[in-house]
Amino acid sequence: DADVTQTPRNRITKTGKRIMLECSQTKGHDRMYWYRQDPGLGLRLIYYSFDVKDINKGEISDGYSVSRQAQAKFSLSLESAIPNQTALYFCATSDSTRSTEAFFGQGTRLTVV
Amino acid sequence: AQSVTQLGSHVSVSEGALVLLRCNYSSSVPPYLFWYVQYPNQGLQLLLKYTSAATLVNGITGFGAEFQKSETSFHLTKPSAHMRDAAEYFCAVSDSSGFNTIFGAGTRLFVKA
Numbered sequence: 762d763a764d765v766t767q768t769p770r771n772r773i774t775k776t777g778k779r780i781m782l783e784c785s786q787t788k789g790h791d792r793m794y795w796y797r798q799d800p801g802l803g804l805r806l807i808y809y810s811f812d813v814k815d816i817n818k819g820e821i822s823d824g825y826s827v828s829r830q831a832q833a834k835f836s837l838s839l840e841s842a843i844p845n846q847t848a849l850y851f852c853a854t855s856d857s858t859r860s861t862e863a864f865f866g867q868g869t870r871l872t873v874v
Numbered sequence: 875a876q877s878v879t880q881l882g883s884h885v886s887v888s889e890g891a892l893v894l895l896r897c898n899y900s901s902s903v904p905p906y907l908f909w910y911v912q913y914p915n916q917g918l919q920l921l922l923k924y925t926s927a928a929t930l931v932n933g934i935t936g937f938g939a940e941f942q943k944s945e946t947s948f949h950l951t952k953p954s955a956h957m958r959d960a961a962e963y964f965c966a967v968s969d970s971s972g973f974n975t976i977f978g979a980g981t982r983l984f985v986k987a
Contacts, residue, residue, distance in 0.1 A: 867915070
C-alpha cells in the first residue's frame, strides 16, 4: 500500500458542486500539504498543516478549504467548484524532525465542467 | 522571497547522451534544494537533495547535481540518458521550516532511441 493515499484518483464534477478530496498517510508525519499542479506552472501550495490544530493558507487558497481530521488525514474541499479549478491535485507529507523533503500521493485529477 | 527558475520546459536527448536540466534559485537564506521526478500518472518522488553537507549530490537512478552558490544554480545531470528517464523533473527550494517550499515550473525530458 502507498504511504500517502489520495481518493478519488479521478473525478469529474459540475460547476457549483461541492467536492472533497481526501488524503491519508501511514508515514506518521506531522506535516501535510495540498498542492495544485497546472501545466507550465509547477506545483502551487493551497494549504498546509503542521499538526491537527494548525492550518495555514498557502499561495492559492481562495475557493478551497481544508480539514485535518487526524494526524493521518487531511482533506481538501471545493465548496462551489468552478472550471478553472480543473487541475491535478497532490497531497504531500513531511516530517518536521528529519528533513524538509516531501512525500507525495499519486494525485487526484479533477475536472470541473 | 524565494523563487525557482527552470530553463526549458522541454528537453530532448538521445539515449546514451548527457542529460542537463537547469535550475536557478533565489533565496535570502541558505537554502535546501531538491530535485523531484514525476513519472506519468504518478506523484512526485525525491530524486536528490542538497542540505549544505556537500556541494555535489548524488541521487537515485544515476542522477547528480552540484550546488553552485556563486551562480545560485543547482543543475541536474546524468552522464548517459536511458529511455526510462523520460519524465518531468521539478527543482524546488525551501528554507529550514519546510512549509516554504517553492517548486519550479518543471522540465519534461524526452529520450529518443
